[in-house]
Amino acid sequence: MNRVARILVLACLGAGALAAIQCPAQGFGASKIKVALQRKLPALVHLPSNTIKLTVATADEDSTLPYDFQALLETELLKDDPDLHEEDNAPVLIACQITEYSHPDPIVTKRVAPGVSLSGVSATSDITRITGQLNVSLQVKTSSGAILISDNVSAKYDEEFDSSGNSASHGVLGSVTGTFGRIKGGGKSEDTNPPTPSELRSRLILDAVQQIAEHLVDSDEKIEVLLAQKSGPLDEGDKSAQTGLWQRALETYETATPFPKPEEDAYRLYNIGVAYEALAYTATDEKMIMKYLDQAAINYGKAIDAKPSEKYFVDPQRRIETAVAHYKELEQERARAKAEQDEANNAPPAPRALTNTQIIAMVKSGVDDATIIQAIHGAALVDFDLSARGLHDLSVNGVSAKVQTAMKTQAAKKPAAVHKGLSNMQIIAMVKSGMDEDTIVKTIAAAAAVDFDLTAAGQQQLTSGGVSARIVTAMKDRAAKKSSTTVKPPA
Amino acid sequence: MIVLRKTGILLVAMFTTMLGAHPRAACQEVKCGAGQDLVVQALERITPQSGNDGFIDALELLKHAVSVCPELGDAWYYRSLVEKRLGHDSLAKYALDKAHFNGSEALDQGLNPLVLATPSSRGISAGEAPAPEANAPQVRPGPVEQKWALVVGIGQFTDSEIPRLNYTTADATAFAAALRDQAIGQFPADNVHVLTDEQATTKNIKEQLNWIARHAGPNDLVVIYVATHGTPRTVDSAGGANYLVTYDTEAYKGANFDEDALYATAYPMVELANAVATRMKALRTVVFLDTCYSGGAAGSSTDKLANTAPSASMLTHMSLGTGRIVMAASQNNEESLESNQLHHGYFTYYLLQALKSGKGLTPLSLVYASVAQQVSQSVSAQGAHQHPVMNRSSADADFSLRSPGPSAFNVQP
Numbered sequence: 001m002n003r004v005a006r007i008l009v010l011a012c013l014g015a016g017a018l019a020a021i022q023c024p025a026q027g028f029g030a031s032k033i034k035v036a037l038q039r040k041l042p043a044l045v046h047l048p049s050n051t052i053k054l055t056v057a058t059a060d061e062d063s064t065l066p067y068d069f070q071a072l073l074e075t076e077l078l079k080d081d082p083d084l085h086e087e088d089n090a091p092v093l094i095a096c097q098i099t100e101y102s103h104p105d106p107i108v109t110k111r112v113a114p115g116v117s118l119s120g121v122s123a124t125s126d127i128t129r130i131t132g133q134l135n136v137s138l139q140v141k142t143s144s145g146a147i148l149i150s151d152n153v154s155a156k157y158d159e160e161f162d163s164s165g166n167s168a169s170h171g172v173l174g175s176v177t178g179t180f181g182r183i184k185g186g187g188k189s190e191d192t193n194p195p196t197p198s199e200l201r202s203r204l205i206l207d208a209v210q211q212i213a214e215h216l217v218d219s220d221e222k223i224e225v226l227l228a229q230k231s232g233p234l235d236e237g238d239k240s241a242q243t244g245l246w247q248r249a250l251e252t253y254e255t256a257t258p259f260p261k262p263e264e265d266a267y268r269l270y271n272i273g274v275a276y277e278a279l280a281y282t283a284t285d286e287k288m289i290m291k292y293l294d295q296a297a298i299n300y301g302k303a304i305d306a307k308p309s310e311k312y313f314v315d316p317q318r319r320i321e322t323a324v325a326h327y328k329e330l331e332q333e334r335a336r337a338k339a340e341q342d343e344a345n346n347a348p349p350a351p352r353a354l355t356n357t358q359i360i361a362m363v364k365s366g367v368d369d370a371t372i373i374q375a376i377h378g379a380a381l382v383d384f385d386l387s388a389r390g391l392h393d394l395s396v397n398g399v400s401a402k403v404q405t406a407m408k409t410q411a412a413k414k415p416a417a418v419h420k421g422l423s424n425m426q427i428i429a430m431v432k433s434g435m436d437e438d439t440i441v442k443t444i445a446a447a448a449a450v451d452f453d454l455t456a457a458g459q460q461q462l463t464s465g466g467v468s469a470r471i472v473t474a475m476k477d478r479a480a481k482k483s484s485t486t487v488k489p490p491a
Numbered sequence: 492m493i494v495l496r497k498t499g500i501l502l503v504a505m506f507t508t509m510l511g512a513h514p515r516a517a518c519q520e521v522k523c524g525a526g527q528d529l530v531v532q533a534l535e536r537i538t539p540q541s542g543n544d545g546f547i548d549a550l551e552l553l554k555h556a557v558s559v560c561p562e563l564g565d566a567w568y569y570r571s572l573v574e575k576r577l578g579h580d581s582l583a584k585y586a587l588d589k590a591h592f593n594g595s596e597a598l599d600q601g602l603n604p605l606v607l608a609t610p611s612s613r614g615i616s617a618g619e620a621p622a623p624e625a626n627a628p629q630v631r632p633g634p635v636e637q638k639w640a641l642v643v644g645i646g647q648f649t650d651s652e653i654p655r656l657n658y659t660t661a662d663a664t665a666f667a668a669a670l671r672d673q674a675i676g677q678f679p680a681d682n683v684h685v686l687t688d689e690q691a692t693t694k695n696i697k698e699q700l701n702w703i704a705r706h707a708g709p710n711d712l713v714v715i716y717v718a719t720h721g722t723p724r725t726v727d728s729a730g731g732a733n734y735l736v737t738y739d740t741e742a743y744k745g746a747n748f749d750e751d752a753l754y755a756t757a758y759p760m761v762e763l764a765n766a767v768a769t770r771m772k773a774l775r776t777v778v779f780l781d782t783c784y785s786g787g788a789a790g791s792s793t794d795k796l797a798n799t800a801p802s803a804s805m806l807t808h809m810s811l812g813t814g815r816i817v818m819a820a821s822q823n824n825e826e827s828l829e830s831n832q833l834h835h836g837y838f839t840y841y842l843l844q845a846l847k848s849g850k851g852l853t854p855l856s857l858v859y860a861s862v863a864q865q866v867s868q869s870v871s872a873q874g875a876h877q878h879p880v881m882n883r884s885s886a887d888a889d890f891s892l893r894s895p896g897p898s899a900f901n902v903q904p
Contacts, residue, residue, distance in 0.1 A: 247561040255585055279561055288562045291592065 027267055028312055033227040035241055037278050041326055044215045044333050045140060045149040050083045053090040058098035065101060065205075069136075072209045080217040091143045096212065099152075100135040103200060107131075125163050130194055132157040134204040138212055149215060149333065155207035161194045214326060223319075225274055226312055228267035232256070237271060246282070250275035266306035270313055273299035277320060290327055296320045353383035356390055359407065360397040373406040384411050421451030424458055427475065428465030441474040452479050524751030526560030528724060529553070531733060531759040533569060538768070538808055539605050549573050557589070564595030572605060600701065604765045608772045609709070609812035609884075632774035632814060635894040636710040638676070639773070640683040641699045642667040645691045645719040645738050652743035653736060658829045659718040660687040662781065662839035666716050669843055675851040676892045678714075691719070692739040693758045700763070704770040712775040712894055715767065718836065721760065721782030723799050724750065732760050732782050732799045760801060764809040767817075774814035775890045777855055781820040781838050783827045799823060806882040815884035816855050818842075818862075821877045828870055828877055838879055841865040851893030856881070858891075 054074060056066040073096070077084055107129045139150040195203060213219065227238045233256030241249035253272045259265040273296045280292035300317040307313065354376065362372050376382070384390070384407050394404055422444065430440050444450070452458070452475050462472055533549035533556070541549075550573045556566040571586035590598045644663020646656040667685045670676035684699050700715075707713050721732030722742075734757035736742070741752040767778055783800040800821045801809075809817045820827040820838035833840045845853065845861040853861075859881040870877040883889070 245558055247558050250561075251585070255582065283562060285562065288593070 029229045034224050036222045039223045040220045049091040051090040052092045054094045056096045060101045076213040095139045097137045103132040128161045132200045134208050153211040155204045246278040262306040266303045269299050270303040353381040354379040363398050376406045376410050421449035422447040423451045431466045444474045444478045523560040524755035526556040526563045528754035529556035530566045534761045562593045564593035565597045568595040568598040607812045633710045638678045638712045639703045639707050640714040642685045642716045644687050662718050693737045700766045707773040711773040713773040716779040718781040767809045768811040777816040810882040810884045817882045819880050837866045854889045856889045
């Protein structure tokens with residue numbers, strides 16, 4: 001380095017040092033101020049019982065994946081709702097299907113480093129990109145088969161690291177999609193070293209598990225956030241924030257004169273975002289929560305616009321976006337449930353049974369016997385009191401003997417039994433359940449009604465289902481016995 | 492001096508908040524109940540006549556209210572008025588923006604406790620309006636054009652722990668009948684709105700007061716009658732009722748008295764005072780308050796739900812302006828009694844008698860004189876004390892309920 005160059009370098013360093021002395025430190029500082037927020041998100045679905053049955057399945061070759069996933073999900077659910085417990089015959093079934101788990105090998109590329117070396121030659125460095133994805137399909141239903149919620153969740157990781165192991169993308173590419181940097185792990189930490197395959201797997205599982213838990217149970221947990229510092233209003237507001245007086249902190253940040261340089265004001269805007277986020281977590285009215293979250297998102301966004309290079313601005317915005325999405329999903333779920341309820345309410349009412357009172361009313365309003373008898377015979381349902389007292393009341397009120405007889409006849413009729421015949425599928429199920437051939441043949445012979453499909457296609461279905469020729473013959477014999485049975489003719 | 496006052500106000504505010512001493516998980520309603528009471532406390536300190544100290548006190552209370560419950564839009568709105576009054580224009584704008592953000596009923600209705608509806612001609616400054624000249628002519632209303640009344644009587648409450656009252660609904664019904672009676676009040680029947688028991692919710696009372704405020708003009712006559720429990724806050728009570736207990740007031744959770752629930756659900760007396768002072772344009776407005784029933788003093792649970800009449804300062808607040816008369820059934824430290832023989836409260840019974848005997852033509856000052864004498868004599872004969880009180884905006888504020896006017900107008904609510 002020649003003398004001129006050295007003087008230039010020294011001059012630059014000196015100017016930098018001077019600037020550092022003249023301008024008070026702004027940003028997150030070496031000793032970061034962290035505050036804990038109590039994040040609350042309501043569950044997307046109301047579980048009708050505390051007793052659940054949890055299953056996790058996968059087609060992935062990683063056979064321990066479902067086991068790890070289930071163990072973590074159980075822990076996460078119990079953490080937020082300690083009253084939950086698992087039983088085999090639980091009224092609530094939670095089924096998770098891992099539909100994709102990908103963790104490709106890291107991709108290394110060479111990239112031109114920013115700036116120009118003193119020799120004038122552009123430097124290059126190795127950039128390692130690590131990606132991973134875990135997709136899970138969730139379905140929650142009652143033991144009677146009513147689906148409470150079904151959704152797909154996805155955990156993604158996409159991060160670049162330079163040759164020193166430092167994050168080169170500052171989380172911009174995605175990091176873990178986990179929305180909340182929870183104190184108990186997960187989310188993006190300040191440790192920017194590239195994750196090992198095992199760490200990546202754990203992160204993806206945790207992220208997906210947390211997303212599923214947010215569907216099923218109210219979550220209430222601490223998250224840690226950073227506050228930007230600068231002497232003056234920012235520090236003053238920080239003091240209020242640290243004591244939990246978020247409205248005061250917000251007012252101090254908002255009423256402070258904006259800093260002249262956008263990259264300085266970015267920190268004030270960031271703190272405004274934090275204050276709105278904190279207020280959102282303490283509010284209970286969902287409209288207000290959404291308003292606060294919107295304001296938080298707006299201000300985090302403004303902060304990023306004003307200083308895109310600040311890595312600590314990225315996670316909060318992602319956190320808020322997910323919370324907003326959660327509330328929107330909650331709104332949709334409620335709308336769906338309401339629509340279902342409305343539909344159920346608008347369904348035609350079940351026919352009401354004809355009673356003594358209605359017969360008496362007809363008689364008193366002058367309806368002739370023939371019409372009344374017609375009404376009795378046409379009634380889908382009757383609930384007559386034909387006791388001695390009931391019959392006496394009828395007589396006293398002018399109900400003729402003819403009508404009373406019609407009432408007795410109608411009441412004696414049993415509703416026609418609806419027989420559903422034994423079907424191909426039931427036979428296949430018997431075979432698959434391990435029932436021996438003799439028992440199945442006997443069952444077929446004894447069936448009150450059968451509804452076999454003995455066409456070529458039906459027989460093909462039986463053969464594919466493991467039904468033996470003997471059983472098929474028994475089915476044909478039984479089908480031929482009674483004309484009342486509904487049977488598609490044999491091929 | 493101001494510092495000391497501020498400290499005192501803050502202590503009151505903090506104590507009020509502590510009443511809602513709650514774990515962090517406690518519901519927001521509790522926080523906001525305490526916040527709402529801080530707003531009420533602030534409003535009790537500011538009238539168009541208040542000096543700077545009152546506004547500074549009110550500002551501290553309102554700041555604390557929004558700190559306790561940031562989404563309390565009304566607190567932000569009133570704060571914007573107070574900040575403006577104190578010359579803090581940028582903070583006033585900030586607070587107004589927050590009122591818009593959070594939503595404020597007071598803002599939507601354009602309430603302003605600092606501007607009288609009937610500015611006095613006797614030197615009372617009405618908000619930002621210039622004070623009238625000392626020798627300004629007195630405001631004289633023209634002939635009565637229309638008459639309006641809201642009559643409220645509550646004897647039972649959704650909260651079963653609140654003691655029932657025996658004759659308040661009968662009092663209200665009889666009073667409303669007297670107003671409509673062609674031989675007494677001659678009020679158009681459609682213009683006498685009566686709320687009893689389940690109709691007398693906080694929301695309905697507010698709506699009915701709005702109805703009168705919207706319709707009554709300067710030459711109209713307005714009557715407001717309220718018979719129910721009145722209760723103070725246990726801290727910093729100036730000795731009078733701060734809240735009217737409405738049908739849907741919640742004062743107990745289980746058997747436990749819950750002051751925050753009360754703050755969030757009862758009707759603040761100061762809102763009634765402000766409605767009368769700052770919203771009723773009628774130059775003849777009379778308020779009858781019967782809010783201190785002995786029935787409320789019986790039983791152990793009522794130790795908490797103390798029952799009081801309005802304080803002298805509240806009666807003064809309510810009678811600010813021109814043509815205001817306020818009558819209360821008893822003094823602040825007395826109970827208002829009901830009579831099983833009369834089947835009414837003493838106050839309303841003798842009020843009805845006075846109106847009836849004068850055919851509604853007796854000026855209210857004389858009606859009061861008669862009622863005061865009869866009530867105190869009858870009650871003292873029972874070995875108790877009850878002395879009705881009256882406040883007027885000025886010595887010459889007087890009129891009769893049968894003041895000549897149209898016999899019936901059809902005005903839709």
